[in-house]
Amino acid sequence: MDTQTTQHLTIGGVARRAGVGIDTIRYYEREGLLPPPRRRASGYRDYGLDMVERLRFIRRAKDLGFTLEEVRELLALSTDRERGVESVKQRAQVRLDQVNQRIRELQRMRRGLQQLIDACPGHGALEHCPILRALGGEETHDHA
Template sequence: MQGQGEVRVKIGELARATATKVETIRFYERIGLLPEPARTDGNYRDYGPDQLARLSFVRRARDLGFTLDQVRELLSLADDRDRSCKAVDVVAREHLAQVDQKIADLRSLRKELSGMIDQCGQGAISECRIIEALGPS
């Protein structure tokens, strides 16, 4: 039941308020990250403050690079307000380790690309060290 003064919005307004595409909101509903909303008499999706807060949480977690499974886990943990925060810390630390690994991988990639570029004599393609490095061994 809608509380007095509770702001209700349609999916387009929710999308604009959270900078999320309508298709993404529908996807999050299909995979269970967002509950199916109530419907208006005209069969429009009807969202309230709880859905806005939940979608904002999902968006922020995704912006930080958490996977959909990690977001699902974090939402489950957030829904159990009496539970220890330790489980949330574990998820965040695992994600941080993944981020650190990606940074290390990117640094390695950068070093390799930089080395290839440094070897480029900018002569003929037939003598190009970059093309040579990319070609079959």
């Protein structure tokens, strides 16, 4: 069992708690999203609960459409002991700007889609479907 509130989890315990696969954890480690953990005498990775949190953070960020590369940078904020708080705050601001940018892009997409849907009667001849027309829909080649 590993029902303990412990600071000592195996990779499987972390995986279960964080809701990710074991292979995913090792993959993230290779990719530099997770620090190389301590090892037990057996060679087993030895994690604390903080890794569970970190993995949940990654999952949330990924769900929001951040790439792993972006997540890596985001996480780097938390280990950037050298450059001080200003730099951390600054980089968080950059992230915020990127989030805003992403929101604007999605809103543009939304407007486009909404206009098409509003204009579509939902029935009738395909020739008159504004969705297909707006997308430039032409017939398939009929080269019998």
